[in-house]
Amino acid sequence: MKIIVDAMGGDNAPRETVLGAVKACEETGIKIILIGRSQEIEPLLNEKNSKNIEVVDAQEVITNEESPVTAIRRKKESSIVKGLGLLKEKKADAMVSAGSTGALMAGGLFILGRFEGVDRPAIAVVIPSKKDPVLLLDIGANSEVKPNNLVQFALMGSIYAREVLKRKDPRVGLLNIGVEEEKGSSVIKSAYSSLKMIKDINFAGNIEARDFFNQNADVVICDGFTGNIFLKTVEGFGMFIFDRLKQEIKKNITYSLGALLLMPAMKAVKSSLDYSEYGGAMFLGLNGVLIKCHGSSDRKAIYNGIKAAKRYAEANINNKLKKSLEINTEGKI
Amino acid sequence: MKIIVDAMGGDNAPRETVLGAVKACEETGIKIILIGRSQEIEPLLNEKNSKNIEVVDAQEVITNEESPVTAIRRKKESSIVKGLGLLKEKKADAMVSAGSTGALMAGGLFILGRFEGVDRPAIAVVIPSKKDPVLLLDIGANSEVKPNNLVQFALMGSIYAREVLKRKDPRVGLLNIGVEEEKGSSVIKSAYSSLKMIKDINFAGNIEARDFFNQNADVVICDGFTGNIFLKTVEGFGMFIFDRLKQEIKKNITYSLGALLLMPAMKAVKSSLDYSEYGGAMFLGLNGVLIKCHGSSDRKAIYNGIKAAKRYAEANINNKLKKSLEINTEGKI
Structure with a gap:
């Protein structure tokens, strides 16, 4: 199980996001990709962490104040856009972010896409x-x-x-x-x-x-x-x-x-x-497992978010959803 | 100031509605018309009350379970329909009820009517x-x-x-x-x-x-x-x-x-x-002052509702509303 964590998302980033990811990695054995400004992330890690934590550099940050659609289109070097790109390429099983909900939704739609049959x-x-x-x-x-x-x-x-x-x-x-x-x-x-x-x-x-x-x-x-x-x-x-x-x-x-x-x-x-x-908010109906933690998340909330993402990814929901959508909504609604 | 009180409205009627009305009458000098089953109301009153409290008999009761529109159309002898009729005829300045919100709204529309200019x-x-x-x-x-x-x-x-x-x-x-x-x-x-x-x-x-x-x-x-x-x-x-x-x-x-x-x-x-x-819920935009108390109102809530109705009636809102609607919405919206 490998989970991408947006190190730059939320009011307490990158310190709390990184420390939450470290805790999840140490206690559950989940492999982590930390994405964000490597110069800010790396000082928070130590040798022990580095085995199961990979840092991917992304220099741009999308804020809550920006128009989500514009931000996703323009900030190709942001942690959200690059993280979702890795998720789409199946470099990981899920992604967790405490960043802008609007940007995650817009990014989810543009980059991951809707799950077939979900309007x-x-x-x-x-x-x-x-x-x-x-x-x-x-x-x-x-x-x-x-x-x-x-x-x-x-x-x-x-x-x-x-x-x-x-x-x-x-x-x-x-x-x-x-x-x-x-x-x-x-x-x-x-x-x-x-x-x-x-x-x-x-x-x-x-x-x-x-x-x-x-x-x-x-x-x-x-x-x-x-x-x-x-x-x-x-x-x-x-x-x-x-x-x-x-x-x-x-x-x-x-x-x-x-x-x-x-x-x-x-x-x-x-x-x-x-x-x-309980681990934050889940995006349902996208081609990928994406979890949004509260903007004010501390390390514990990020840790809970990562654990929730693991359960969500393991459940392999979209396969079951596909069958259910085919059976239940075909021409009936 | 004379206020109609629906003695039959709410879970604790008529005991609490009547005792709330008595309290309001004694403490504020408001004149009250108690409307409902007189055989149930009168035993709750004493000689001292009777000077400022008039009982108007209404044998039917509209419940929360009934369709509001049907109930208002059929139950002409209900406390709500007869009370609103008295309010329309200007026999009182306001009406207070802890009865069905739907029936009060439907009755308000049919009997009192919308205030001119309020859609x-x-x-x-x-x-x-x-x-x-x-x-x-x-x-x-x-x-x-x-x-x-x-x-x-x-x-x-x-x-x-x-x-x-x-x-x-x-x-x-x-x-x-x-x-x-x-x-x-x-x-x-x-x-x-x-x-x-x-x-x-x-x-x-x-x-x-x-x-x-x-x-x-x-x-x-x-x-x-x-x-x-x-x-x-x-x-x-x-x-x-x-x-x-x-x-x-x-x-x-x-x-x-x-x-x-x-x-x-x-x-x-x-x-x-x-x-x-704070006295319950106010209906705004009807031709008359109507207040709905919570269904579980005790005497104190009814008392507060009557006092709120007094303030509402004294404020003579509809006159001010008329001017405001004319100035502000004529052809502008």
Whole structure:
């Protein structure tokens, strides 16, 4: 197993990306290609690392502020473009980056290409819930979708949940504003009708955002606009709650003492809410295994991302997806 | 000031709705019309109440399970239909209900009608944030919108924020998946172009869900699908966090002691997150002042709803809205 790590992606690059890659290499035996500015990467490595870590030089960096499409077209010497090029040439089994999501999506489409039969790739994340974590897609690749895009998200999500998350017969829910079949936009209603007809999908019907955390489904699908709103609401509201708690705690000494005693429990909750623990975001529907870690990833998040990429690559999803797309969507949607 | 209260709406009706109305009547001097099954309402009242509380009999009840449109058409003797009829005849200044949102919206449209110049009424709620609460609309009346609907939401929200929430020159943000002008669906992009041209709107640009709680805007607008997802994500995630904390606390005695000391602070946070404190949801753009309280409202929530209805009615928003719509949308959108 060999994984390309974009050393230059994210707010803490290259230090944390490199150290995360070193940790993954040391602890799991995964071979790594670190791609980026070699003059910045090499001082972070030592002799022991060098056996299983190869450094590929790429002097350009794509930032979050650039137009993704333009950046991919112009910056041929960037870690993202060169990394995806190596992935396409099958020099490695997967690629991990904490760089710009837009640039990774654009680069994925231009360089790797869509997987045959997939009209629109999607971005998926694993989110904690009361029971097992839930796979949510799309979280931002497609602001607007057609019903058949949602059906393909359901197929891709099902296969990912079965093969990587090891769920038996994963239940797929449609994120909606009510559980009744007639709720939501015309696109959602049409997707609902198709989803309940498809044999390979264990369709759980509509799921309200309020019930997401009760894990009534293993996979929840939606358009990228809705998924992004959901995910960022969770992030923002989580920060807001803990911030409010902190403010209250400061108000008197009894509260401060209580907080001190409760600190490990609070930290456990906070960390259980942290979806970067689950390895970041997966691009589904591309010709290659690509994982995007959170922009603020530390070495641990990069390490988790590399482990997730390994599981994703081992599951060999696209072969199973190909069959499923042929059987389930040919002329039916 | 006279306010109609739907005694039969919500999970705790009629007991809590009646007791909330009694409290409002006693503490604020508001005159109340309680509408519903008189045989259930009257035993909850006493002589002292009866001076300022009038009971109007309505034997039918509309439930959340019914089709709103059918229920409004068929159940002429329901508290919602009869209450809205009284509001239309100007027998009162406002109406408060904890009943079905769908039935209230359908009834509002059929019985009260849209306010002249408003193409689609919206439902708004006030949500806590780090600084002042934020007005969010639409949260569910319109799953799909056109750009000019969003512009009208912005005008209605601005006037509500100015006149009822007493914000000076309220900032209006557009809920989106990025702050850049080119983000989001074609509808949102088109609304963005219009919003920045309109003089009466202090447009704050796009607001990401993650930044909602930082109160970068006084009013946040979106389609009813997105608003509903946002609101229910907040509800569901809030429950999930407090549930996780409870589980952790149970794990050892130090945590339990800490939690005990911290309890009042936690309760304060929980209650500051409770948007029913702010009086429920407002229907904007109807010919009449209509407020919907949460279905699980207790007497305090009903009381807060009645006080919010009073402020809303006193602000005489529709007169100001009329002028604003004439000036700002005539031939411009």
